[in-house]
Each structure stands twice: as C-alpha cells, then as structure tokens.
C-alpha cells in the first residue's frame with residue numbers, strides 16, 4: 001500500500017500532465033491504445049486500468065483522510081470534552097478499587113455517560129471481583145533508635161494481610177533482590193522484617209522498563225521472604241519520583257507459603273531507613289496494617305458500541321480499565337484510558353463518522369488486583385464466537401502521545417506505519433512491533449485477536465503510578481486530548497482500510 005507521501009507525489013505527477021494541448025493528448029492516446037491492444041492481452045489491460053483507477057481513488061482518499069484527521073484533532077483540542085469527563089470521574093467518583101462502593105458508582109457513572117452520548121448499545125457484563133480493603137492509615141516507624149522513633153510514610157501493598165492488632169516489631173534485614181533473600185538464608189531472615197531496597201533504575205529511558213526491573217520485589221517479595229521465616233516486608237516504592245509519596249500495587253502470595261504483611265515506603269522514608277540502619281543496625285521497625293479481605297463481590301465491565309455499517313459482526317475494541325487503586329483518583333491510571341476509549345466513539349458520532357466495523361469501548365473492571373474483567377471478557381467472547389478484528393488498550397497514562405505497540409503480522413505493521421505521516425506534527429512518530437495491554441491480553445490468548453497498546457510519553461508516569469498523587473490535577477488537558485485524538489485516528493484508519501486487503505481477510 002502506498003504511503004500518503006507517495007500518493008501525493010503521484011497526484012502531483014498526474015496534475016502535471018494537464019497543460020498538454022488537446023491534440024497532443026489525443027494523438028498520444030490513440031497511439032498508446034493501438035500499441036497497447038497490439039502488445040498486451042485483454043486481462044493485462046484491464047489490470048492496468050484498475051491500478052490506474054486505484055491510484056486515483058487513493059489520492060482522493062488521502063485528502064479525505066487528512067481532512068478527517070484534522071477534524072478529529074480539532075474537535076478534541078477545542079472542546080476538551082474528555083478532560084472534563086475525566087474531571088467528573090476523578091472528583092465526583094474518586095477512588096474505585098474493585099469491590100468498593102466507589103467502583104460500583106464508577107460503573108453506574110460510565111453506563112450513564114455512554115447512554116447519554118447515545119451510543120447504539122450500552123450494557124454491563126457481570127464479573128466477580130476480589131474485594132480487599134486497606135483499613136486504617138498504615139503505621140510504620142523506626143523504633144529503638146537514639147532520640148525516640150522515626151515515622152515513615154508507607155502504604156500497605158494491595159492484597160496484604162494485616163499485622164496483629166497490636167502491630168509487629170522486629171529487626172530489619174536489607175536486601176536488593178529476591179535472590180539475595182535466598183543467599184542470606186533462614187539464619188539471617190527468620191523473625192525479621194525484610195526491607196527490599198531495590199531502586200528504580202534511573203538510567204533506563206523508557207520508564208516502563210525501569211518499573212519492570214524493580215516490581216518483582218513488590219509482587220513476589222513477600223512470599224519469598226516468608227519462605228525463609230520473615231515476619232513482615234517493607235519495600236522501597238517501585239516509582240521514579242524523589243518525594244515521599246509511597247506507591248502501592250499488587251502482590252502475589254504463593255499458596256503454600258505463610259502470608260506475611262507487606263508495605264511500600266516513600267522514597268525519602270526508604271532513604272531514612274537506610275541511613276539509620278547504617279549507623280544502628282539493631283534498630284527495629286514497627287508495622288501496623290489493618291487491611292481486610294472480604295468475599296468476592298459482583299461487579300461489571302462497562303461496554304458501549306457504535307454498530308458497523310458494513311461489517312457489524314467484526315468488532316474493533318478500544319479499552320481502558322475503570323478500577324483504580326484506593327489511594328488516588330486514578331486519573332492517569334486509568335481514568336485517562338477510560339475517557340480515551342469513550343472518546344473514540346463520542347468523536348466519531350460528533351463528526352458524523354459512520355464506522356464500517358462495530359466500534360466497541362470496553363471499560364474493564366479489576367485490572368489492578370485481579371484482571372478478572374479482562375479474563376471474563378475474553379471468556380464470553382470465546383463462548384459467543386464474537387469476532388474481534390483488533391483490540392487497543394490505553395493504560396499508560398494521559399501524557400503526550402508518542403507511539404503505539406502492535407502485536408500484528410509484519411504486513412499489517414507495515415500498513416499501520418504507512419499511516420504515520422497522517423498524524424500531525426509527529427504526534428505519533430513510531431509503531432513498535434509487539435504491544436497490547438493487561439486487560440486485552442486474555443482476549444489475544446483465548447481468541448488470537450491482534451492487540452495494540454497506546455504509548456504516551458513515560459517520563460512522569462511512574463511519579464504518579466499507584467500513588468496518592470495520581471489526581472486530576474496531574475493531567476494536562478492538551479496532552480490528554482492529543483492522546484485521545486491519536487487513538488481515534490488510528491481506529492478510524494483501521495476501520496476504513498482493515499488490517500489486510502479485504503479479499504484476503
């Protein structure tokens with residue numbers, strides 16, 4: 001397929017022919033048609049003509065595409081409508097961890113918003129979700145230290161069991177990896193609180209990789225420490241910021257290992273603990289967590305769609321997750337993705353873009369501590385045999401758009417890349433091979449649906465991720481809307497041109 005740039009060049013070449021005089025053209029045409037009848041069999045001539053027509057169509061279409069893309073960006077940047085929708089979600093619903101009252105209010109809110117926009121179909125998909133509550137504010141302090149005690153800022157890691165009601169007090173052993181716990185062994189670990197002090201690697205430019213390099217201590221650290229007799233765990237928050245806001249997140253207890261309480265410390269609190277332990281290795285840590293596990297609760301994925309005009313049974317999914325951690329408004333994670341998804345349908349309707357395929361916005365429940373919404377959605381899609389052309393997720397924040405990652409065949413990737421010149425001012429400057437999102441991963445695994453992940457700028461993402469600072473004020477209106485416009489543009493192009501030539505699909 002031609003890139004728009006190549007297409008434009010052909011367009012210019014065609015226009016350059018026009019100044020020729022009529023007689024010259026007629027003479028040339030006559031000579032050419034005589035020559036072509038003599039030289040080529042009929043099929044080849046037919047093919048030549050078709051290619052010529054195609055070129056003409058493409059030239060016209062690209063102009064149309066440029067106009068549509070401009071209209072999408074203009075609509076978003078002038079109205080800021082999704083930004084104000086995000087404000088409503090953050091300020092009037094707020095935190096919405098699965099199983100909480102906030103999550104149920106968010107479900108009702110999302111359904112009402114989509115119905116209010118007049119989408120063709122809006123419905124809820126039932127899903128049972130885990131229900132964990134943080135309880136009273138966490139207390140973590142260094143005790144037995146000269147001059148009294150030092151309070152540290154901490155958050156229970158999501159899913160942590162509570163401490164005893166009176167708290168626990170124990171000596172601390174500092175480690176930097178899961179392997180180090182094993183190397184130290186039971187003699188060094190038993191009866192202690194293990195402090196995982198692995199820092200976010202500041203030298204990694206893409207912060208997702210920095211996060212990935214350190215998140216193991218949060219997810220797997222507690223069970224690893226418990227295997228060797230630890231009574232509790234604290235970690236340095238897996239985050240890129242240097243303030244003292246602690247960052248929560250999920251953990252995974254191993255079934256056969258005792259469940260011990262675990263908390264994440266703010267960056268400066270972790271530094272403070274390191275300094276104290278250097279001078280007074282016998283200093284002890286006090287922890288009090290009052291978290292609680294409840295039985296699974298009924299919740300919902302919220303789904304809205306515009307029915308396709310030509311291929312209504314082929315779905316293009318655009319999604320984000322509606323749940324958030326309990327300590328923040330979940331503005332970037334993933335209120336931004338939620339309004340990005342709704343915004344694609346909203347913008348299409350406002351601009352009168354009638355999609356060929358069914359465009360479906362899915363706001364998944366429970367990405368943060370269970371992924372039950374994504375798993376349920378994939379199960380239902382498999383059972384009902386629904387065909388998804390492709391699924392895109394936005395779950396990397398409402399920051400300036402940069403690119404997409406796409407888990408698609410190479411020829412499809414090339415087609416996507418040929419559209420890059422249509423994104424104004426390099427709003428989207430690359431499309432990587434490989435990408436998706438946590439919620440659409442099960443759909444890919446269960447049904448083979450290709451997936452795309454939206455990639456915004458990552459430099460501030462892990463300053464806010466899972467922290468109390470992830471609030472509406474941390475989102476910039478233009479950046480959020482540019483991201484939404486970029487996603488809407490890609491969905492528009494996929495809907496119009498498909499993944500492959502349709503005869504081959």
Ligand SMILES: [Zn+2]
Nearest residue numbers: 333334367395
């Ligand atoms: Zn998220």
